[in-house]
Amino acid sequence: MLKRNFSILLGLSALFLLMRVSILIFSWDNIYFDADELSRGALAKEIIEKPMLPILDYPEADSEVYEGGRLLASFIAAPLFLAFGDSYFSLKLAAVACSLACLILWFILLTRIFNRRVAVIWSLLFILSPPLYSQASLVTWGAHAEYYFFTPLFLIFLQKILSGKHPDEARGRLWAVFGFLSGLSIWIIQNNIIVLVTCFFVIFILDRRFFFKKSFGIYLLSFFAGYSPGIYHYFSRHWQYSIPCDSIFKLYPRSGASNWLPKLKAIIIDHLPRSFIFKPEIISFAYFFVFLPALLYIIWLNREVINKIRVSLFRFKPNIISSSMIPREFPFLLYFLVYLLAYTFGGLGVWEDDAGYLKYKYLTIVYPVIFFVISFALDKLWENKRRMIAAPVLGFLLLAGLQANIRLISFKNFGVPLQQPGFSYYELGDRISGGRTIEGIRAVIGHIRRVNPRHGPDFLSGIAAGMAFNRAINEDIEGILSVFGKFRPEYQSYLYKGWCIGLNNIFFEDPASGAKRLEAVSSGIEDKYKKYLYAGLGEGLMINFVAASDVEPILLLISRKMMPFYLKDLYSGVARGLLNFDQKKRESIIKSCVAAEYRHFLSNNHNF
Numbered sequence: 001m002l003k004r005n006f007s008i009l010l011g012l013s014a015l016f017l018l019m020r021v022s023i024l025i026f027s028w029d030n031i032y033f034d035a036d037e038l039s040r041g042a043l044a045k046e047i048i049e050k051p052m053l054p055i056l057d058y059p060e061a062d063s064e065v066y067e068g069g070r071l072l073a074s075f076i077a078a079p080l081f082l083a084f085g086d087s088y089f090s091l092k093l094a095a096v097a098c099s100l101a102c103l104i105l106w107f108i109l110l111t112r113i114f115n116r117r118v119a120v121i122w123s124l125l126f127i128l129s130p131p132l133y134s135q136a137s138l139v140t141w142g143a144h145a146e147y148y149f150f151t152p153l154f155l156i157f158l159q160k161i162l163s164g165k166h167p168d169e170a171r172g173r174l175w176a177v178f179g180f181l182s183g184l185s186i187w188i189i190q191n192n193i194i195v196l197v198t199c200f201f202v203i204f205i206l207d208r209r210f211f212f213k214k215s216f217g218i219y220l221l222s223f224f225a226g227y228s229p230g231i232y233h234y235f236s237r238h239w240q241y242s243i244p245c246d247s248i249f250k251l252y253p254r255s256g257a258s259n260w261l262p263k264l265k266a267i268i269i270d271h272l273p274r275s276f277i278f279k280p281e282i283i284s285f286a287y288f289f290v291f292l293p294a295l296l297y298i299i300w301l302n303r304e305v306i307n308k309i310r311v312s313l314f315r316f317k318p319n320i321i322s323s324s325m326i327p328r329e330f331p332f333l334l335y336f337l338v339y340l341l342a343y344t345f346g347g348l349g350v351w352e353d354d355a356g357y358l359k360y361k362y363l364t365i366v367y368p369v370i371f372f373v374i375s376f377a378l379d380k381l382w383e384n385k386r387r388m389i390a391a392p393v394l395g396f397l398l399l400a401g402l403q404a405n406i407r408l409i410s411f412k413n414f415g416v417p418l419q420q421p422g423f424s425y426y427e428l429g430d431r432i433s434g435g436r437t438i439e440g441i442r443a444v445i446g447h448i449r450r451v452n453p454r455h456g457p458d459f460l461s462g463i464a465a466g467m468a469f470n471r472a473i474n475e476d477i478e479g480i481l482s483v484f485g486k487f488r489p490e491y492q493s494y495l496y497k498g499w500c501i502g503l504n505n506i507f508f509e510d511p512a513s514g515a516k517r518l519e520a521v522s523s524g525i526e527d528k529y530k531k532y533l534y535a536g537l538g539e540g541l542m543i544n545f546v547a548a549s550d551v552e553p554i555l556l557l558i559s560r561k562m563m564p565f566y567l568k569d570l571y572s573g574v575a576r577g578l579l580n581f582d583q584k585k586r587e588s589i590i591k592s593c594v595a596a597e598y599r600h601f602l603s604n605n606h607n608f
Contacts, residue, residue: 012120013100022409024092024138042424042428043058043074044086052448070143072142087419092140107122114376117382118376128397130278148368151368154199278400287397302330309321348362436470477524497533535572539576542580542589
């Protein structure tokens, strides 16, 4: 039996790798690309080489919580860089590795608790998943792909704990390992609180006195040991952030709904069905309407235990419900309900201004449980001799997934991820400084051991750009200049250039007030550094303003307010920014965007 299960799992793993790696190699246009990933790649190179900072100072400050998942992603990417080179393809393989581990754990979990058929159906739905989930499994953020790994792991722990087959000493070790991994998982990504709440609710309804027992004490001590990197960073680096997991259960909707009922309605009838992003969209709704009756069926099977829990929830008598009364599928159902609560009342939601993966990324958290609900229902149909229903439904789901994943494969830009670098030290520096206060940035750079001669200039430019993007501190010119003063003179040009690359956001809302802000910045710095400032501004405007028509009036406004001998520096930066476009696009932008009276600065500073 074990040998056969291993052979099946090996085959499923090979199929998974074939599908995902094919998408990576062939589909530069259809995979999600994000500069955040390049910062993870830069950190992977820091791990391989001699790092400029202590490792625990690297996870970025661009979110409310210090999360170690970004560090984990870089540790996974490092050996892949060594094995396959530091390309974007190798960086994406880190997410593939986490997703493969998730597949293996879910197969083990479902085989152990249910049967091999449920595990195989789940695995096939996972491999031939809706396009959104296929994209999610290829994103090396150190967030979502890593999160999927912990859900089955903790459900395996829950099953072991509830089995009661371990002696007290072994159970103590089990709780210690569970606690350590729980703390580590919260440090890695706070979304893991959803599966932990699920586990402890099941434990609570079985034993109301558990939280006063030795086992829970062991768990708590181990939990804080696992979360110790976050505790260390909080006290040693003066980190400013809210309590862990606060953003999940905050009582405000990130989707913009005014109260909980519209948000609950939206996820059920709109957000979740549309999130599958099949083409045509009717396939997404068909996929959802396979899931919905399967979910209702599981609720029906669990109606007795749900009613007992409802009646006994506030009766603090021990052992009202025994583990034998809990159906095997109940924790999975409970997980889905906890997720719905977190989504409805908390900070999870849909990002309305984005599209595709970014828009629906918080919904991918629940996809593995959606696959389970469908797999469980199909297995029950199969057992009850309803194969004429189960087989066509499964066939539809797999064909829809296969068609969608094949559509992600395009030969248009074959091999581009193998050629693109999988790291950016500029992005790493930007994200390290982007959410910190001036004091926090001083604390970080105070720990810089050295400046890498190859990557240090880009790193320092990124740090300066992050300070400019951080609206909480970009008005503090003296504070920013005091940070620059910590570095030797040969690095000042990179700092000033990076500062003004990031500072271009002052023109987003009102170019006139942006020009005044630029004058204030320029008047506060030494003349010898102004040329780097204007060069960075020109480059940043071309990189960050999407439409050429948006750049033209800003360039003219700046040009007429600055000393004429700095114009060549401004337009040398514009020329460098144009290098981000292909030849045809450059020529188009130059003709449509740059006033004829200044166009000669481009030809004098860059040969196109």
